[in-house]
Every structure is written in C-alpha cells, then in structure tokens.
Amino acid sequence: MGLKVPYVTSYLTEHCAEDDYVSLAGYEAKGGYRAAKKALGMAPQEVINLVKESGLQGRGGAGFSTGMKWSFMPQDSDRPKYLVCNADESEPGSFKDRLLLERTPHKMLEGILIAAWATGAEKTFIYVRGEYAFPADVVQRAIDEAYEKGILGPRCMGKSFAHDVVLMRGAGAYICGEETGLLESLEGKKGQPRKKPPFPAQYGAFGMPSTVNNVETFCHVPHIVDQGADWFRGFGTEKSPGTTLFGVSGHVVRPGLYELPLGTPLDEIIFEHAGGIPGGRKVKGVIPGGMSMPVLPAGQLDVPMANEYLRERQSMLGTGGIMVMDETTCMVRASCIITYFFRDESCGQCTQCREGTGWLNKIVNRLERGAGSEKDIDILVDVAGKMEGQTICAFADAAAWPVQGMIRHFRGDFEEHVRQQKCPFSGSFEL
Amino acid sequence: MVISEDTRAAIDSECAKYPQKRGGLLPAMHLVQKQLGHIAPETAVELAEIFDIRPVEVMEVLTFYNMFFSAPRGRHNVYVCTNLPCALRGSRTLLAQIESHLGIAAGETTEDGRISLGHEECLGACAYAPMLRVDETYHENLDLEKANQILDGLE
Amino acid sequence: MPTITVDGVQYEVEEGRTILQALDDLGLLMNGVDVPHYCWHPKLSIDGSCRLCQVEVEGMPKLQIACDTRVSDGMVIHTTTDRVKSAREGVMELLLVNHPLDCPICDQAGECKLQDYAYEYGALQARTVEPRRALKKKVDLGPTIVFDQERCILCRRCTRFCSEIPATGELGIFARGDHSVIETFPGMELDNPYSMNVADICPVGALTTKDFRFKIRVWFLEDVPGICTGCSNGCNIFLGVANNKVQRYVPRRNDSVNDTWICDAGRMSYQEIDSPSRVKASLVRGEDGVLEARPYAAAVEAAAARLRRLVESKGPGVIAGVASAHLTNEDLAVLKRFLEALPTESAGLPVPRGEADALLVKEEKAANAAGARALGFEDAAPLVERIRGGGVDGIVMLGHDLLDPAYLGGIEALQKLDTVIWIDTHQSDLRHVAHVVLPGRHAAEKRGTLTNHAGRVQHLQPAVEPTFEAHAEGETLERIGRALGLTGFGGDPAAGSPTASSRK
Ligand SMILES: Cc1cc2nc3c(=O)[nH]c(=O)nc-3n(C[C@H](O)[C@H](O)[C@H](O)COP(=O)(O)O)c2cc1C
C-alpha cells in the first residue's frame, strides 16, 4: 500500500519502486551502507567538512546549511549528544518524507548513522507524525533489522562506536514539526516551541546538545559521502545544490513526486512532469513550497525552484510542495482553508499568532460569504504585517505570508467578493 | 486500575528508551488509547501516577494533540482530509456526501457507535486526493463509491 | 558591570540580567522607562509569550522581547521608536479582538492592565466586527477564586504561579491556539494556601477573589502600606481602605520579606479588624460580679485602684505582666517600663504557634514575637507554673494568648486571682475572669514598629480609626501607670508617646 512510484527519479529515489529495497538485504544489494562504512573510517571533522563542501541545505523548510548545523554541536563535551530526525511532515502540500520513510528507510538510517558519527551523537530520535502509522512501522522494522545486523547498537558496523535509534510517533499537531516544538513533544509535553536562545545545539532534546534534521536531508548524506561533494554539486544550482523531491498536487494531470535538481523551473515541473492542467484549463496561481509559502501568479511560473530565485518573487522553496490552482479556483476560498489551517494549528503561546491567526480566518471567511468590505482587505494586510517577525517561532510568519501573497497577487478576487457580496466563482471547488 | 498489565508493561519499555521517563508519555498515551479507545480523566490520573506528574499535565498534553481523545469515540475513526490540495480535488464535496451517507455531520458518531467522522488537515497524501484515513490506514484516490464501499465494510 | 543605554540615558546594570530585570532592579520599570508587559512577572520564570515588551536593540534586525533579552555591555535600547510603538499597538489590538470589553461590570476596572495599556499604547477597541470568543464566564475554581475565561489573555502568570510558588500546579492550559483555556483537572480545585495571589498577578479581571469580588470599585480604595500580623514573617501589604473600613489586604512587594506574595490566611485576616468579636467597650466588674460598661477613663482608674490595693496589701511582686507578641515594640516598651516601675519581675510572653511552610508562613502566629523577646520578655511557660503554684495574685494581661493549650489552656487557673486587668482587641474567655477590660487597637489602627522573625523592623501607620473608643495598649498602660503614680509615668500619654495612634 505504499506510495505510488514517482514519475521522475534521480539518486534519492532511484530504487524506491523495488519492494526489497525496503529490506536491509535489498538495500545493501544496491550499495547500501557503503557510505556509512566509508564515513566511519573518516575523522568526524572530515565528514562535516565534506557535507559543508557539498552545500547541502536542510530540506525541512528553512534551508539551512547542514554541514554548518552539524559543526555547531559541541565537540569536547561529556554531556550526551542527540540527533533528531524530523519526520513530522505536516506542511500541507508536502508528502515527500512519507515516500522516503516508506520506501527508503535504510537510506535515512544510513544518513543518520553518518551524521551521528560526524557529530558524536549517541542516540537519534526519529519523530514521525502520528498519522504516519504505516511509515512508522516500516521504519521500525528497518531499525530492528539494522540492530540485528550490528549496523546500529553498541558497535555500529563493527566499530567501537555506539549508536541507538528510537522512533517516536507524534499525535497530531503541525507545530511539532518546528524543531523546538518537536523537542518539547519528544519530552512528553505539549509541542509548544521554545524561546531561542538557547538553540538546540546547546540545549536540545532532554536538555542535551542536539541537531535536528529533516528526513530528506539525512537521505542525501550517504550519496554525498559515497560520491563526493563535487558530484553532488553537479545537481542543482550553485547556491542550492542537489536534487529534491517536488510534490505536485491540486489541479494537475499527474499529481505526484518528482525528484529533480533544485533550480528546475516551476513551469517545467507543472507542465512537463506533472502533465499540465486537466481539461485544457489555465493555471491561476501556484503555491510553490507548502502552504506557508506565498502564492505565485500564473505569470511568474518561469521561476527556477531554488530559494535564491524564489526569494526574488517574495516566496520560498519551503518543503517543495507545489499546489497548483487552475482558473476556476476562488483564491478567497483557498485563503479560507489556509487561514483555518493556521488558526487550528497555532500552539497558542504568542499573542500575535494565537489571536492573529483566528482574526485573519474570521475576516477571510466573512469576505468569502460576501459580507466584507474593502477595509477588511486592508486590515488583513495590516494584521498579517503585525504577526510577522515578532513571535517565538516562525509559525506566525508562516501564517502571515500566504495571506500577504494572496492579496499581493489576487486582491481582485477579494474585491470582487466585496463588490458582488458573494463568491463570484461559480465553478470553484466547494468549501 | 483501568490500564491493563500488558499496556503497563509496554509503557515501561517505552519509557526505558528515553533519557527521562516522561519521554514515554506520548507513546504511553497511544498505548492506553489503543487499549481503551480514549483517555478518560480516571485514566489520566493513572498515567499521571505512572509518570510522577500532575493529572493536569496529562490533561494539557491530551487536549493539545488531535489524536488523543478524552471522551469515548465510535469503533472506527474516519477522517477526510479537507486541506487545500485535497479540497482542490473535491474532498470537501466527498465529505458532504459521506455525511449524508452516514447521516451524521463531521465531528459526530453514528448512532450504532460504528463510525466517528471527522475532517483533518493535510495527511501527506495530497497527490492521491481525495483520501480517507480509517483508523491507522490511508485510503487514497477515492470517489464516493469507493469511499462508501470502505465505510460500509467497517464492522 | 555592563553599561547599557536606554532611550539615550546610560545605566550600570548587573551582569546576566534581562533588559526588564535590569530596569526593574533600577526601579525604572513603568516608573520612568515604560516597557509594558503582561507575561513577565519579577518573581516568576520568564515566559516570553505575550510579546508586548518588545524593544529595539541596536544591531539586532528584529525587535527583541525585553523580558528575555540579556543585557550586554554597550547595548543601546530604544523603547519609544515608531517600530516599538507599532508592535505594541499590534499586540494590544490583537488582545482586544477577543476580549469582551465589559469593563463597566468588570471587577478589575481601575487596576486592569488591559484597560490601562489599551489606553496608553493601543486603541481602545479592535477594528473587528467578528463575534468574540464565547467561553465560560463564571468558573468556580475553588474555595477562593472565580474565573472568567473570556477575559483571560493567556499570559500564563497564574499557571506559572501555581507550579512555581506554592508548587501545587493546579492550573493548566488545555487545547491550543485560540481555543486555549485555563482549567483545573476535572473535579479538582485551585486550593492552596497562597491561591489568592493569582488574582493579584492576573493582569486583567479574569481571576478574582470571591472575597473581594464586587465589593467595591478599586478607585474608591486608598492603599495604605502596612504589615500583615498573621505570623512572624511580617509580610508587607497594602490595606485597601474605604469608608474608614479595611476592605482587603493585597501584597506589597518587598524582595527581602515576601517578594510579591501573601498567604491566604494572612490576606483574610483583615476581617479581624472590623470583626464583631472586637473588644469595643471598657468594662469594670461591679460588686455584683457583673461586667459593666464604663467610660474609658473610669475603667483606667478602676484598674489602677485594684492594682494599688494589691501592691499595698501584698507588694508589687505578686503582680505579673503578660506581654503580647501582637503588640508593637512601642507598646511593649511601655509594658516593660510599667513592670519595672511597679516593680515586679513576674512576666511572660505567650506566643501562639501553628503550622509553618517553606515559603512565607512562620510557626509563630504573631507579628512581633521577635520584638518582644528583644525587649527581654521571655516565654510564658515559667509564668504559667508560677500562676498554677499560686505565686501570682494579680495580672496585667495583654491579649489572650496565655489561654492557648500550650500555656494555661483555659481560665481555671485565673479564677482565684485577686486582680485581672485585661487589655485586648478581641473577645476571649478572659471576660469571665477579668475585673477590668480595656479595648486595644489592631495593628491597622496604630503607628509603631514590628520586628519580624528575621529581626527586620517594619513600620505601621494607622489605616483606619476604630469606631469605638480604643487606645493603643501602650497608651492605656501609660495612663494606668500615671494613675498609679509610677515613676516615669507623668507625661501626657497620648501626646509625646510613640504609641500615639490617631490618624492625621
Ligand atoms: C511551523 C513550522 C513547521 C515545521 N515543520 C517541519 C516538518 O514537518 N518537518 C521538517 O523537517 N521541518 C519542519 N520545520 C522546520 C524545522 O523547524 C527545522 O528547521 C528542520 O527540521 C531542520 O531540518 P533541516 O535543516 O534538515 O531542514 C518546520 C518549521 C516551522 C516553523
């Protein structure tokens, strides 16, 4: 019952259509754990340098340099150090980690083992979103197998290096994807993000130095170690090397996952790989990187999918979840869903976020019903502005940006609701 | 004691995986819910005792996460994802149809206690919309007919 | 010590403090430098969630929360820039989006930080037509506190208080986002010896004490600084006075005595001031053995007459003085002088005792036991023996603590005494044996000093005037001494004496 095979593969997803790739034997048959063996023969600092040189950026949304993050882990500390694998994937429009968990669990474990060696971590907690019951089972089986074969445990791959991996399931809260919310949840608490500083590298899981990385981030690592930084930089752009898994959803002919180099133009992904818009309709807007990222209008789809280009268009790569909306789509309705989501998922600590997400949602709902005014649209912009950049975590930004994006590019949709006092798009999806 | 010995043993082995016992709280709550279907206040008190915390702390955690229930549910928890990618592919229409098929609204339980229906945020199946989550299982690429078939097959 | 610049003025501050703590240390917070804040409280852990305290720090691109940003040498902070103002306005407006704005019927009006800050730093209303969150209006949280969920701004002061100060942790926040609500565990109550402090720290009218709720509008109250007399901790308080009546006690911050807290028992002890059990009249026991009301001066004369007769018949040594740990140092000094002038060496200090805790509450349930001991009064146990053994014929009894089970345990031993002069604020069984009864003054009704368990001398000033004739105990002793013609008791008892008690 796993995910369907993606339509385009590269190194990351190369074998993931093969059922036995999920097993340790199948994985090893395709060269699995070769990189780990190599890494465990290198000095940890060398591994970190290699990952730095590769230019790998985190694939969890923020795009921070992975090698740099690893180097923040204290080197000569006798406190236990931990890794955390963020498999909470809950960003609407994102489903890439699920594929990797279900189809390439050993690749992720291999990446984890390499990172553990590089950072000196004694344990990894894999935090899988609660709803991913099946992926969690697959990963747990892979962990058990890795223990049985001595890849994990007191002497990893025969080396005098001990590493344990623990899988925990979340319980349904988007905010547990935010790394410090995740840490709280891991500690058996509400997933309310922590104030920073201190950062996880000083005060992470259970108060110990920790590094949090995304599932996909870990999956790139064995390839980098195996084939080198230059090889890795052969994919993608200069500033954003490597491939990534673009998840395409919404109004396309072939929704799915496409492993493509970073920097692949958005229109190429939508029209060539995902088959374009069904029924010969036109595209209206595209959210390029998961729900937190501002929408792009039809005229801007030539953008290469890498942060350095998306930023110029006031958006971001995020998780690479591409949501395509065709010309029938009411952007006010889309905004209703977006604002509802953030309202529902705010952890509720910060005033701006707790009250702002609710207010945005109420105003958008009222506009959608045709009971709003021009002034409401300005209030939306103003409130979103006041939520931005002022809170404990980036969730409030993530809630504000999409609203700003919608009004930036589709203010007309909002104004038309005001003018007609109803939704003017009869063919739009239903609320 | 409502928490069974088996569940209790499983909780203990979960706790052992974490540097602090409390790390085992979410796993414990999943286990308890598996045994009992929900976590009633009496159960929360027992959990609090196991973890050496106050009952109110268990309650805070219980009410923070969507997947924990403080009140009894139907035998099956059925969710339709209604987030944007699914909605673009008709999930909200499907939910409305399921509601009328079952004769209940999202958030309610059928009279025979068979199904609790709900809507959920994105479940990581956006490309295979619309979808249903039935207990721990995803059903993807659905239409009303397939959905009804699945629902009617539930005990 | 790092030097920081706040709005153009340089200050030396302590290392490791946050900006708000540093301003608080300097006594400048909301008193020269205004950084409005909700979640931060000087005696609770830093929460950093309300986001109201944002300030501009040079060199940092984003606004920083003053409550959780540590000072560093050379830090330049601005609290009044447009960016800061706009951020505050934003927070204020967002807090008002869901606030019921029922100020006219809200008990907190007048000391509500939402009302005040909205007026100072934001708009009085949010630009919203949306229905506000509908929640429970009158939640009975326990024996002392009522909770209005709609008014709560989720600053989490109350939850932190309960987990950090009494460490009882009754309160939690259930659900998340804008569904978050403060609750207790189903069926459990907010019930701890310090519970009522949550009403003081709640910045809005969400938590109110059952005792004070709807009693009187706070702007009718005059806050008179004073000391709680419930135990020897000597917690600093404000007595809220209206119509010559103490309506409540609230804590007055003193970091070396009680931080910002008082215990519930101490808080409720204001009720003793205007209690029906006050000794309100001067009484003298007549020939028929019945106590009769007499003018104060006549009662003083009667007391002096009985004592004089006893001194003349048996000598002053048979008279014992019983000090009270409730009295001021000044009252006690007069008692000491009185006994020396009689002269008698027979004296004792009964100290009422009870449970102590690790926080504020002390075992000695009187405010000035330490002061009394410092004046040379020793525990009353030997005196009790002497009374039981018949070595005492007359007693000048201040207060009634000698009746405690730890001492006499009742009036039996006093029944055979020739003379019992009793000066007290509150009724007791002593009225069955006293020959003269003279009303005393409560600490809220007089000037003077109290020495707490740690030897700290703290000042009292009169907050209310008794509605009946009552004089400070020292003053009454002064008058009796003068009537007896004791040396040193010639002056005007009210004028020069430190026990002078009338309010200006
Ligand atoms: C609201 C919010 C939700 C997030 N959700 C996820 C998530 O589901 N998965 C994830 O890997 N990172 C998520 N992140 C990013 C993490 O905080 C963190 O940056 C990431 O896990 C680091 O891994 P990386 O460096 O490998 O990307 C989220 C961040 C925010 C602010």
Ligand code: SF4
């Ligand atoms: S920004 Fe929102 S989600 Fe993040 S900590 Fe604040 S309230 Fe919670």
Ligand code: SF4
């Ligand atoms: S009840 Fe008062 S103190 Fe408690 S969180 Fe609400 S506003 Fe803050």
Ligand code: SF4
């Ligand atoms: S601790 Fe003692 S002094 Fe303080 S409030 Fe309570 S009774 Fe009064």
Ligand code: FES
């Ligand atoms: S939106 Fe329904 S699974 Fe993602």
Ligand code: FES
């Ligand atoms: S006072 Fe600083 S965030 Fe609340």
